[in-house]
Amino acid sequence: MSRSLELLVLAVALVTTGPVATQAVASPKAITGMGRAATADEIKAWDIDVRPDFTGLPKGSGSVTKGQDVWEGKCASCHGTFGESNEVFAPIVGGTTADDIKAGRVKGLSQGGARTTLAKLPTLSTLWDYINRAMPWTAPKTLSTEEVYAVTAYILNLGEIVPADFVLSDQNIRDVQKRLPNRDGMTTDHGLWTPGGKPDVKSVACMSNCEINVAKVASYLPNTARNAHGNLAEQTRPVGAVRGVDTSKPPATPAAADVATLRADVAVAAAPAATTAEPARPDVGGAAGLAKSRNCLACHGLANKIVGPGFNEIAAKYKGRADAASYLAGKIKAGGSGVWGAVPMPAQPLSAAEAGVLGAWLAGGAQ
Template sequence: MSRSIEPRWLRLRPLCAALVLGLPWLALGAEPRFGLGRPATPQEIAGWDIDVRPDGQGLPKGSGSVARGQELYDAQCASCHGTFGEDNQYMAIAGGVQQGDLERGRAASLATDSPIRTVGTRLNHATTLWDYIHRAMPFARSKTLTADETYALTAYVLHLNDILPADATLDEKSLPAVKMPNRNGFTTDHGFMRKGGAPDVRNTACMSNCATRVTLTSELPAHARDSHGDLSEQVRSFAPIRGVRVGEAPAKASGSAPSPGFELAKRFACVACHGVDQKVVGPGFREIGTKYKGESNAETRLIARVRAGGAGVWGPVPMPPQAHLPEEDVKTLIQWILAGSPTQ
């Protein structure tokens, strides 16, 4: 009786594989150490874990009334969405809910020849409204609302849609229980923003003439550098790579302080739509200053423009009214623009 002997190369396979993969600790029996990154802290995880599910999972503790929501809406939302949610050139958030819709669980107005797609008729869960407001509103100052403020705004928007009474108050328990008119009729066969629009994404796969090579690049445009706070505090470190510390602008002269006007432009999120030298959504600050340079009433005219908002001078995209900004700060901001928009 003979015993088969395993060839030597077969016995060496684990070692060879470990060396080829760059994992020498497997061969040596040592504990794996990648040397990259670190575990995320609870605080870092909490900063990203903000999603709210249809059943209410993820909602933080808090409460807000319709009355408090109206105060917040008038101050921060009406300039874009209209006093009663009717749409000032942006998304309509009220209207279209008909009598009996709540009982049917379907917004009947969506089945008409002129469907009215608003927050009240389109959404099938009220928690989706809370989640969106908390993540993305107000425009250019997203994630600045507290949980209580978000509950209040959600309650008021639902009241505008005749879904909640004027004396209602929402919290993390009562919000998931709100029944939306379109609970049983939600579809994606339409545009998101406009009444007659086509679906925003058709999700058609490319099966011919596909790209054979993809190059991934990443950069932070100058106009976006200071739009969302200090990125080094928001991005978890990975090996030696950290988020950009935007408070330390590149090539800043030693001992020089940022211009007060530039600081106001960043604080009020003007830089989300306007670059210093280049157009973003709206024109660059220096382009504005050049256009109005020498006009005797330029300062008064631009202050009025900031207060009232509007469109047409620089294109069709409207600028929301900024009536909530302090008078002195608006004046300083306009004087800075007319002075050439220095950053220091």
């Protein structure tokens, strides 16, 4: 019996008449005339979890080709055409290598590499189950069983775990599990899993002599723009407790003290900033370390293509160009697509100095 089914049976027992309900409820009087036994279809609707050993996985199949069609129609807007986007949600694909698939552990995770979904995933059932119960974001639980298999297959293909003509099914999914890059990367040797086990973090209490910060209003929605794009409360997903502000109604009048604080903050922000010298640029010799710390290696290998081109390929392409350093720095900051194919590179949140270091490093050969 799955965990969700156990919970449902327990809930039914608590509200059903008879000896079980009488024993379960701590009351001098038995509850009568309340509740009924759940039907088989009701239990089936709740009992959808898929365990790591694939218990609960429905029969079915889906191809990579079908998955690409579903992905482009229902998934790419949030996750990117190739699962690499970092604009809405964290990347799904990237940060894994063919050697990781052989080893069963993603080496990059221990070296500060990108923590993408495929890099962290130890059990394929987790991916299938999450897609089935929560995707797409705007209409969860609307994908058919075939579509869930197909989208899972497409993601696996993007990670080069299965070929482009592959059809994932309940019959071969256990074999695919054996190719997950981080299938052996999960550990239970810590207190979260083992009672009395060692904690997974080490620290000392730090809640003392804390600075007291008073909250200030830093920004607000102007009345003229409050309902410019329709009522925000009507534009959220129809599930869960979170709702947007009702912009069809006038805002509450802020307290005079808050308005005065806001005006003071705006005046300070509008005042001319003091001229300061630009911070010294880091040594170009440390550019490789900078690229690693900024997660550039999630998509670019030093000497090989991952999602985007290898750094050596970029250096070779712009070798001899007079403005290569400044051009590449600008591309790093702004992002873009089309130079190396259709996969877009999002704009990078680097300082001008950091982008300059990486641009100079690439222009100099990316040694």
